[in-house]
Amino acid sequence: MAEAITAEIFHHLVELxxxxxxxxxxxxxxxxxxxxLKAIHELEAIAVDDAGITSHGVPYTPDISAAPRADxxxxxxxxxxxxxxxxxxxGRFLVVPDIPHTELT
Amino acid sequence: MTTALCDLPAxxxxxxxxxxxxxAEQVLDSALERIRAVxxxxxxxxxxxxxxxxxxxxxxxxxxxxxxARAQAQVVDRAVAAGKDPGPLAxxxxxxxxxxxxxxxxxxxxSRILANFVAPYTATPVARLEAAGAITLGKLNLDEFTFxxxxxxxxxxxxxxxxxDPRRVPGGSSGGSAAxxxxxxxxxxxxxxxxxSIRQPAAxxxxxxxxxxxxxVSRYGLIAFASSLDCPGPVARTVTDAALMLGVMAGxxxxxxxxxxxxxxxxxxxxxxxxxxxxxxxxxxxxxxxYPDPQTGELRSQPITPxxxxxxxxxxxxxARQGAEIIDGVPMPNTHLGIPAxxxxxxxxxxSNLHRYDGIKYGYRFPGxxxxxxxxxxxSRGAGFGVQPKLRxxxxxxxxxxxxxxxxxxxxxxxxxxxRRDFEQAFDSRGAHRLHALLTATTPTTAFELDAxxxxxxxxxxxxxxxxPADHAGVPGLSIPAGLDAQGMPxxxxxxxxxxxxxxxxxxxRAFERSTEADAWRKxxxxxxxxx
Numbered sequence: 001m002a003e004a005i006t007a008e009i010f011h012h013l014v015e016l017x018x019x020x021x022x023x024x025x026x027x028x029x030x031x032x033x034x035x036x037l038k039a040i041h042e043l044e045a046i047a048v049d050d051a052g053i054t055s056h057g058v059p060y061t062p063d064i065s066a067a068p069r070a071d072x073x074x075x076x077x078x079x080x081x082x083x084x085x086x087x088x089x090x091g092r093f094l095v096v097p098d099i100p101h102t103e104l105t
Numbered sequence: 106m107t108t109a110l111c112d113l114p115a116x117x118x119x120x121x122x123x124x125x126x127x128x129a130e131q132v133l134d135s136a137l138e139r140i141r142a143v144x145x146x147x148x149x150x151x152x153x154x155x156x157x158x159x160x161x162x163x164x165x166x167x168x169x170x171x172x173x174a175r176a177q178a179q180v181v182d183r184a185v186a187a188g189k190d191p192g193p194l195a196x197x198x199x200x201x202x203x204x205x206x207x208x209x210x211x212x213x214x215x216s217r218i219l220a221n222f223v224a225p226y227t228a229t230p231v232a233r234l235e236a237a238g239a240i241t242l243g244k245l246n247l248d249e250f251t252f253x254x255x256x257x258x259x260x261x262x263x264x265x266x267x268x269x270d271p272r273r274v275p276g277g278s279s280g281g282s283a284a285x286x287x288x289x290x291x292x293x294x295x296x297x298x299x300x301x302s303i304r305q306p307a308a309x310x311x312x313x314x315x316x317x318x319x320x321x322v323s324r325y326g327l328i329a330f331a332s333s334l335d336c337p338g339p340v341a342r343t344v345t346d347a348a349l350m351l352g353v354m355a356g357x358x359x360x361x362x363x364x365x366x367x368x369x370x371x372x373x374x375x376x377x378x379x380x381x382x383x384x385x386x387x388x389x390x391x392x393x394x395x396y397p398d399p400q401t402g403e404l405r406s407q408p409i410t411p412x413x414x415x416x417x418x419x420x421x422x423x424x425a426r427q428g429a430e431i432i433d434g435v436p437m438p439n440t441h442l443g444i445p446a447x448x449x450x451x452x453x454x455x456x457s458n459l460h461r462y463d464g465i466k467y468g469y470r471f472p473g474x475x476x477x478x479x480x481x482x483x484x485s486r487g488a489g490f491g492v493q494p495k496l497r498x499x500x501x502x503x504x505x506x507x508x509x510x511x512x513x514x515x516x517x518x519x520x521x522x523x524x525r526r527d528f529e530q531a532f533d534s535r536g537a538h539r540l541h542a543l544l545t546a547t548t549p550t551t552a553f554e555l556d557a558x559x560x561x562x563x564x565x566x567x568x569x570x571x572x573x574p575a576d577h578a579g580v581p582g583l584s585i586p587a588g589l590d591a592q593g594m595p596x597x598x599x600x601x602x603x604x605x606x607x608x609x610x611x612x613x614x615r616a617f618e619r620s621t622e623a624d625a626w627r628k629x630x631x632x633x634x635x636x637x
Contacts, residue, residue: 005503015458017498018463020487025495028282030197032562033503039397039563040271040504040513042404042445048519055518056333056363057579058604061313064365066357081225087470094465098477 007034109637110135115197115292115346120198121239126187128198129178133240134200134230138233140290141244143268143633148246148261149221155263160272160555163633164263165285168201168211169243174198177240186367186510192354192503193244195238200291202249203229203244206326215249215259218469218489226380228326230295230337230354233358234255237353237464242291245281251302251330252493254568256280258561264555267310268631273552276306276568282340283310294340296474299331301414301547301572303338304584308597311586312345313614314329314340316572317606320365322351322411323358331454332363334576343406344585348372351455365472368607375608376615381428383541383613385600386435386531390547395441395565406536409571413546415597416587419573420542420617427616435531435538439523443573444566446524449504449517450577455503462486478597496562526577532603541609546571547584575601583610585617589626 004056005013010030014021021029076082110118110132114340121127145162147169161189168545183189206212206224213219227235235241244263248258255274260342265280268288279296296303298316307314315338322337329335339350352372358364380450391623392414393407408414410569420433464470471484490498502514532538549570575582580601587598600610621627 009330009503010499011179013419013499013502014550016480017495017499017502018482018486018494019490021495025492029499030495033500035561035563036496036500036566037142039566040445040448042397043442043449043516043520044398045518046424046516046523048516048523050521051522051526053515053518054525056319057577058365060320060363064320064367066359066362067361067368067570068362069188082467084221085225085467086630093434096465096478097475097481100477100479 003034004037005030108504108615109139109289111198111289112141113292114169114193114343115341116349118197119193119195122181122185123190127196129181130175132196132198133174133178135387139288140166140169142637143288146263147207148259148263150217150260153262158234159263160266162266162271162281163268163284163288163290165200165245165281165288165401165539166243166245166289167213167215167261167281170210170241173210174240174242175260177235181238181240181560191350192238193235193432195237195556197293199234199241200245200282200285200294201231201241202247202279202294202296203489204247204297204328205295206328207231207244208242212242212244212328213261215247215261216489216491216494217260218486220260220469222468226259226326227242228321229358231326231575233354234295234350239293244286245294245325247281248278249493250328251278251297251492252455252497252564252572253277254301254305256589257555257560258491258493266555267552268633269552270310273554273594276498277553278302279340279542280306283307283312283314286312286340287631292342292399296338296340297327298336298338298576299334300576301453301569301620302517303340304444304547304582304597304599305328305569306543306573307340307584309552309595311344312594313344313586314338314584315351315607316575316582317351317355318581318608320363321581321605321607322495323352323359323361323364325358329458331451332458333454334451336576342541344618345373347375349609367481370608372608372611375612379428379614382612383423383429383609384432385424385429385493385613386432386538386540386543387417388435388437388543388545390437390440391571392551394570396570397563409546409549410551412590413549413596414550417544417598423617424544424613427620429613432538432540435540435543437527437574438529439527440574442520443524444570445578446517446520446577448500448568449513450521452497453501453505453514454501456505459498460495464488464489471495480529497634502520521577524574527574528578528580530599541602541606542613543601545599545601547599551590551592551594551596572599580604580611583614585614589629
């Protein structure tokens with residue numbers, strides 16, 4: 001069975017995933033991904049035409065589901081605690097480096 | 106050998122504390138003494154070099170919260186002194202898998218990327234356990250973001266050792282949770298099960314672990330892996346303690362729309378009933394393993410470990426003696442598709458959930474110079490995540506890409522439906538089998554040695570072969586100890602039942618526990634407790 005995830009596809013995935021990898025790590029990951037695809041291959045032979053898509057196992061019927069909460073904004077008292085977790089803050093603003101952008105002409 | 110306070114069942118500790126016969130601080134001191142005796146050096150982010158003694162200790166705790174625990178114990182003791190009832194878990198030592206947020210404590214998910222994250226709120230299951238009087242001793246080690254079946258992928262090492270033989274894994278991902286309970290460091294612990302992450306380590310460590318029905322326990326405050334599968338659940342040393350803990354945690358939650366509104370029964374009420382009127386099934390599809398050859402991908406088939414099959418059949422005989430009717434030959438033909446479908450569904454959901462870690466809002470941020478925001482993302486995620494999260498992100502992105510999504514993701518979701526159908530047919534009250542529960546092995550093998558499997562992500566995933574179908578189907582599963590193998594390692598069997606039939610599974614498990622109380626294997630204690 002040929003490798004489904006070639007080096008080219010792998011580099012594209014890594015770029016999309018916003019990951020920076022070391023060379024040895026990248027090779028290990030690509031090998032494992034291809035091994036996992038072989039395991040998944042088994043699914044291709046299964047007749048699933050009469051089976052609907054299940055979003056999760058237990059059916060969510062109205063009698064066991066809570067009604068949605070009222071759509072009302074409620075101030076949170078956790079804002080300061082949440083902001084304290086930010087690695088770089090300026091006052092109450094999150095600091096980020098330059099954002100890649102294109103000037104519209 | 107003496108029984109320390111920390112070795113008592115939760116139900117006994119709580120009864121004595123509530124009656125004023127025992128102080129919560131005494132129990133806490135006993136648990137801390139046990140931790141000092143068996144824990145070994147604390148797991149850390151430092152480069153891991155194996156040291157003498159590492160493979161003789163448990164290493165279950167990422168964070169010990171002794172000061173917080175003592176304050177909680179004093180609150181319980183003051184309540185009792187004032188004539189108030191602190192709750193059904195009064196003074197019971199609790200450990201929390203470090204995938205749950207606990208306000209004011211580090212909540213790391215076993216990952217470098219969250220190593221400095223201090224949770225600003227508390228997860229609902231933890232809040233309910235603490236409100237019932239439980240004393241949280243700390244946060245327990247796990248596979249990074251729960252991604253694994255041996256606890257070896259944690260960024261905090263040494264990884265936990267199995268208390269029965271610390272050269273072996275405790276299982277995973279709730280390895281620290283199961284190991285800490287087995288070693289008496291805590292009486293109860295909170296785990297999560299996505300493919301078997303409560304039941305598999307419970308089996309490996311000789312304790313009781315339950316994956317409740319999906320939606321039975323709120324996921325609010327749980328750091329998400331695969332949101333359609335994740336289930337918080339109890340780990341305990343006895344069935345009664347697991348029932349007690351589940352009753353405290355279960356129920357609807359305004360913070361989690363997937364928490365079911367089904368009323369919570371009294372899980373202790375029917376525990377001591379015999380098993381007359383119950384039909385318990387055995388399936389040939391749980392006695393044989395089907396898995397792809399690691400080199401060719403061709404399907405192979407082999408029986409589970411004979412000692413484990415023997416334990417399942419002896420358990421069935423024991424249950425029959427308690428009044429159950431055993432139905433052999435129940436077909437569960439899609440069992441072997443559980444892992445392939447899981448490789449797809451869990452990876453897609455994991456990739457989605459892990460996109461939030463960006464080095465901006467919280468968690469690890471690459472400290473060096475960067476040219477722009479994209480590079481900051483790449484460097485922060487590259488250095489913050491270990492290989493297992495990276496593997497899941499990349500696989501999740503691949504199988505959900507537009508050109509592959511129909512062939513992989515949609516197909517896997519339909520296979521999940523087929524797996525669910527197996528259970529529906531087995532449990533159908535008008536069907537051929539009309540089961541109240543299915544009895545199977547929890548794991549294909551007993552606990553394997555550290556370093557033996559880690560690195561082979563496919564083989565490691567197959568450790569969950571017998572547990573993952575219940576996660577796909579959403580049905581409850583309960584693993585209980587059923588003996589020891591020739592190496593003295595625990596063997597676990599599991600009971601699977603229809604949605605929200607936890608009381609029936611607990612009743613069956615308790616009947617087995619009660620009827621085997623005098624068995625020689627129940628007198629054997631984990632190796633780390635020798636001399637204590």
